[in-house]
Amino acid sequence: MTQTMRWFGPNDPVRLNAIRQAGATGIVTALHEVPNGAVWAREAIAARKAEIEAAGLEWRVVESLPVDEGIKTRSADWDRLIDHYRQSLTNLAACGIDVVTYNFMPLLDWTRTDLAWELPDGARALRFEAVAVAAYDLFILRRPGAAESYDAATHEAAEARYAAMDEAARNKLERTIIAGLPGSEEGFTSAQFLAAIDTYAGIDAARLRDHHVAFLEAVCPVADELGIRLVVHPDDPPFPIFGLPRVVSTEGDVADLFARVPHRSNGLCMCTGSFGVRADNDLPGMIDRLGSRVGFLHLRSVRREPNGAFHEAEHLGGNAEMAAVVTAVYRLSVREGRSIPMRPDHGHQMLDDLNRETNPGYSLLGRMRGLAELRGLERGIAFASGGAA
Structure with missing residues (x-):
């Protein structure tokens, strides 16, 4: 796996040199200052990439290039928004970005209480x-x-x-x-x-799936030509909330999406935390079965609780069966001869970070602990398999 960490840009309290010292070689980021639906300018992408490279790190994974709500609801300005998305992909590819993450959750991204x-x-x-x-x-x-x-x-x-x-x-x-x-x-x-919420009146799960397919059919041909993997992040949490449908919650959801849009650029951000909230998602099996589509890994674990509750567990704890997950990733990497970008997701706020300003889930020390544990787990699995440790 290629070890990365998420960085929220110049205003992130975690600095680039700290991420490098934590052992990551790559950065996962986005132009968070650009409004949804607007084009990401090539000059702005190049400037952000130069800043990252000046710190001795690499930027090849975007998280995320937002899908505007007008695309999800098929609003009157759908064509304009699709053209903007295609142009942003073109500008990213020109700057050497080859993995672009997005999600198709209505209105709310990841949600916690x-x-x-x-x-x-x-x-x-x-x-x-x-x-x-x-x-x-x-x-x-x-x-x-x-x-x-x-x-x-x-x-x-x-x-x-x-x-x-x-x-x-x-x-x-x-x-x-x-x-x-x-x-x-x-x-x-x-x-x-x-x-x-009213803008989603009449949009049930079947219709939202159709809108998702329409989006991919419109942008995947461009992504194919550019050599970009367009990877969808699963729903978080992976079930409907506030009466809004969510349609990327299970292996069946993802398999259906790949069957309906078979373009090679149509891929998956395998988030073991989001999928792992549901006990019916077989995480190692999903990696084995969907492997060629996996373009990015979010490795974290949740601890499921009664009555629909869950919390973020240690990266090697919780319900994710992380040793089996990383073993499946190692098999995939060997089988396809590629190193998949990975980031340790949602670390605990701990130690000195308890007294520092942090972004929830993205303090440095908890993620550094997770990265170290995952790195050691991968090397142990490689060694036991007779590969390079």
Whole structure:
């Protein structure tokens, strides 16, 4: 695997030299300052790449080139937005970028309900709790029709949770869910979120899948010519929320997407954390079966909890079976003769980072621990397999 870390640009509290010292050789980043739907200018891409290379690192993976909501909903300006996306891909390829990550989640990118959940050892983790989402949806957002999304037990638990929260706790939950997490494409107020949900009226899972296919059919021929792998990030969490469909949640979802759009550029960002929230996703088996499509790896693990909750576990802990995952990646790398870019995702906030400004999930030391563990795991697997350690 090619070892990388995500960097959010010049305003990231984690500096490039720290990432290099952590042992990564590559950077995964994006032009986060560019509005969704706008063209990424070649000059801006080249300038960011030069900054990264001046620090002794490489930039070949974009995360993410956002898919504008107008593409997801097939709005009136779909053609213009598609043309902008194609031009951005062309400009990225001209600067040597050959992996471009995107997602097709409606409105919200990755979603959590607690950004500093304290673990028994005093470190802090990201956590998602379905009851907290229901409390926000039913009693703070007050989404029309929300009651139909929850069973009686969840509704009762959400009502009790809401009643137990003071105004500050309610405001904090609202900000955590919809204000925008690191790397998210957009943030909202509750009023804006309700209005945005209305733009998806009449778009069910089948229709959203069709829109996803239409997007890929429009951009993959360009990506094919450019030699770019366009890799989709799975839904996080991998199930519908706020009445909005999510259609990249299972192996079946991804296999269907590849069958419908067989272009060689149509690929997968294999996120073991997002897929791993669902016990029915066989992570090592997915790598074995979808291997040729895997262009980027997010290696992290979650610990599933009762009632639809989960939290970010240690990279070698949780439910991901990381040793089996990395073994499958090693088999894939040997079979295809390529090194797949990987980044350790969503590290714990720990040690000195507990007293520093950090982006939730993206403090340095927790990710550095994860990178070291994953590096050692890969070398051990290679050694045991008779390869170079």
